[in-house]
Amino acid sequence: MNYLVNNFNVVAELFLQHLQLTLAVIFFSLLIGIPLGLLLARIRWLRGPVMSVLGIIYTIPSLSFFVLLIPIFGLGTRPAIVALTAYAQLLLIRNWLVGLTTIEPAVLEAARGMGLNGWQRFWQIEFPLALPMLLAGIRLVALSSIGIGTIAAFINAGGLGVLLFQGVITANYSKIFTGALAVTVLSFAANYFIRYLEQRAEFRIYGKRI
Amino acid sequence: MTIEMISSSAETIETPVSESGEIVFEHVSKTFATNSYPAVDQVSVRITAGDLVVLLGPSGCGKTTLLKMVNRLYEPDRGKIWIGGKEIHTLPVNELRRQIGYVIQQVGLFPHMTIQKNISIVPRLLGWEEKRINDRLEMLMQLIGLPVSYLPRYPRQLSGGEQQRVGLARALAADPEILLMDEPFAAVDAINRERLQTELIDLHSKLNKTILFVTHDVEEAFRLAKKIIVMRAGKLVQYGSPLELVTQPENEFIEELVGSNNILRKLSLVNVNSILKARENQSFYTSKFQPVEKPSTVLHPEDDLRSVISLLLCSGKDSLPVKDSEDQLLGMVGYSDLREMLISNLPSE
Numbered sequence: 001m002n003y004l005v006n007n008f009n010v011v012a013e014l015f016l017q018h019l020q021l022t023l024a025v026i027f028f029s030l031l032i033g034i035p036l037g038l039l040l041a042r043i044r045w046l047r048g049p050v051m052s053v054l055g056i057i058y059t060i061p062s063l064s065f066f067v068l069l070i071p072i073f074g075l076g077t078r079p080a081i082v083a084l085t086a087y088a089q090l091l092l093i094r095n096w097l098v099g100l101t102t103i104e105p106a107v108l109e110a111a112r113g114m115g116l117n118g119w120q121r122f123w124q125i126e127f128p129l130a131l132p133m134l135l136a137g138i139r140l141v142a143l144s145s146i147g148i149g150t151i152a153a154f155i156n157a158g159g160l161g162v163l164l165f166q167g168v169i170t171a172n173y174s175k176i177f178t179g180a181l182a183v184t185v186l187s188f189a190a191n192y193f194i195r196y197l198e199q200r201a202e203f204r205i206y207g208k209r210i
Numbered sequence: 211m212t213i214e215m216i217s218s219s220a221e222t223i224e225t226p227v228s229e230s231g232e233i234v235f236e237h238v239s240k241t242f243a244t245n246s247y248p249a250v251d252q253v254s255v256r257i258t259a260g261d262l263v264v265l266l267g268p269s270g271c272g273k274t275t276l277l278k279m280v281n282r283l284y285e286p287d288r289g290k291i292w293i294g295g296k297e298i299h300t301l302p303v304n305e306l307r308r309q310i311g312y313v314i315q316q317v318g319l320f321p322h323m324t325i326q327k328n329i330s331i332v333p334r335l336l337g338w339e340e341k342r343i344n345d346r347l348e349m350l351m352q353l354i355g356l357p358v359s360y361l362p363r364y365p366r367q368l369s370g371g372e373q374q375r376v377g378l379a380r381a382l383a384a385d386p387e388i389l390l391m392d393e394p395f396a397a398v399d400a401i402n403r404e405r406l407q408t409e410l411i412d413l414h415s416k417l418n419k420t421i422l423f424v425t426h427d428v429e430e431a432f433r434l435a436k437k438i439i440v441m442r443a444g445k446l447v448q449y450g451s452p453l454e455l456v457t458q459p460e461n462e463f464i465e466e467l468v469g470s471n472n473i474l475r476k477l478s479l480v481n482v483n484s485i486l487k488a489r490e491n492q493s494f495y496t497s498k499f500q501p502v503e504k505p506s507t508v509l510h511p512e513d514d515l516r517s518v519i520s521l522l523l524c525s526g527k528d529s530l531p532v533k534d535s536e537d538q539l540l541g542m543v544g545y546s547d548l549r550e551m552l553i554s555n556l557p558s559e
Contacts, residue, residue: 106315113390114380115307116331124320
């Protein structure tokens with residue numbers, strides 16, 4: 001505990017770095033995942049091949065993935081964001097796709113029959129109805145990025161992993177403890193915050209928490 | 211002077227319906243890629259504006275396909291469809307759909323929107339002003355018999371019958387000339403179904419919309435329809451009023467569809483006034499309701515009384531012999547026996 005009190009500014013800075021990394025990963029994941037998921041929802045035969053590729057990416061060990069990207073993106077946060085975004089696609093798209101494909105067909109047929117165009121159907125009907133599942137996907141992405149993100153400290157991406165690596169090298173247990181504690185706090189906070197958003201989205205549709 | 215007045219008032223009664231609700235199918239055919247046979251095969255029919263027309267037939271006969279081609283949820287392979295003199299493909303598809311009310315069996319209300327938002331969605335798409343939308347909402351709620359206090363509620367807070375009423379209000383929201391209804395009451399329980407049917411008849415007489423109503427339920431078709439289109443295997447078999455279907459069935463399929471005891475169904479299709487009118491014109495009896503001469507009509511002990519009365523009516527006699535399986539005569543049964551049986555049984559129940 002002493003370590004945290006004496007080095008609060010250092011820990012806080014690393015905490016913010018970690019948060020920034022996670023937010024960047026969520027942002028880029030959504031940028032790719034939302035349109036890709038929509039495409040898969042529309043074109044059924046694409047689902048198998050795309051999901052297998054995403055599954056294969058997910059199995060690449062994180063440390064080797066980071067290292068593999070260094071020749072292309074150099075050291076620092078860029079290869080970390082790329083790798084974590086690539087992992088995130090499986091979690092995000094799987095959930096988003098379930099959200100989109102489990103919308104009651106009658107609801108979509110009614111929307112079409114009433115004369116809503118494709119864009120209106122997406123914004124007014126599909127997006128709000130699939131939103132709880134999308135948020136569930138985002139929550140998984142946040143949690144996995146916070147976890148795997150600690151390893152990104154190895155390629156100089158900063159974040160709370162720095163405390164862990166330094167602690168291990170210097171056998172400084174209070175440093176390791178502080179790092180682990182900070183990661184846990186971040187994970188819990190992220191989990192509860194996104195879960196809260198999920199429940200709000202669910203409440204609008206179902207009128208109760210599920 | 212008086213003659214002029216009469217003729218002009220007669221004219222206004224003659225043409226209360228806008229012709230823009232007319233639907234014409236011209237050699238319409240549609241084959242789905244998954245099937246080798248056509249779902250709809252060379253259907254040509256003219257539906258008069260303001261009529262409530264039921265598309266009737268067994269499942270897979272193409273009635274829903276035909277309906278969905280009107281609002282272009284399906285595209286015909288061949289043929290043309292005209293609405294109020296305009297071929298439907300001359301309009302942008304969403305513009306066309308916003309002019310046509312659409313009600314489906316599973317209702318398909320938007321679960322994340324209040325009743326108010328659900329109903330006002332098409333008027334909003336059409337850019338109506340807020341005041342006009344609110345007036346319309348109030349009028350529609352009154353029309354479907356739900357309190358205005360329901361407007362801020364969500365669909366899940368309503369019963370199945372109430373949801374289908376809201377579905378109907380949503381379809382009527384932008385005041386379309388045409389309403390397409392795809393088995394709208396099939397998923398509602400029997401009591402509510404009958405109530406909804408009555409309300410629809412009532413609503414139709416008030417609004418004068420052209421309603422195209424799909425069902426496989428013969429009773430429902432006969433209750434609602436001004437005219438019935440009977441389809442089978444993609445083809446139009448007969449198009450006529452319920453009475454025409456019963457009295458002049460095109461073939462055995464229609465005969466079977468409208469029921470073997472169709473003589474009783476006639477009872478609900480003809481009113482007392484028809485009898486009074488028929489008396490003035492004696493030929494009515496001989497031409498339309500000529501008793502079927504079957505001297506060999508025989509009752510069996512296990513026949514139910516509904517078929518007995520139907521057989522009595524058809525035979526033109528007042529009583530019929532009852533025989534068992536060995537052709538032994540057991541006695542005679544007639545109208546008076548039925549009356550006694552029914553009346554004496556009622557209070558003791």
